[in-house]
Amino acid sequence: MEHYKVTLVSNTRSPQIGAVRLHDDSDDSLIELSFDGNAFTGTGDDFFDAFSQIRERLEPLGLLPQCYAAHLRAFPSGMSRSMGxxxxxxxxxxxxxxxxxxxxxxxxxxxxxxPATVADQRAFFDKWIGSLGES
Incomplete structure (x- = not known):
């Protein structure tokens, strides 16, 4: 099990420090995020997908993680997802x-x-893909 700290930022409240635990002992990747008495869990084919589920539940609370997993201009490759x-x-x-x-x-x-929403991050990824053929 791996452990990380992540800062959750908001426009309306002070930053929160969250504890993240990654579990990869089954067919699915599982992430747990806990902060200030709250706990969120996400499962998916990979850790990016699992964390995206948690991010989607944080967004209505006005919280965005301050890490590369939630960075507008960052995304995993297919190989990173399947092998790493x-x-x-x-x-x-x-x-x-x-x-x-x-x-x-x-x-x-x-x-x-x-920090960006899951939808905005995906939209930037799609825009990036489309920009690769442009000269």
């Missing part, structure tokens, strides 16, 4: 193919993290 459980993501730049130097861990954070 989706814990490694790529920083994405429109019109530029993602490279090994662009790999980041989903629960890492830095000054460039721009």
């Amino acid at each position: 459980g989706g814990v490694k993501l790529y920083r994405l730049t429109l019109g530029k193919q993602a490279l090994m130097d662009d790999l980041i861990h989903m629960f890492d954070t830095d000054n460039d993290v721009e």
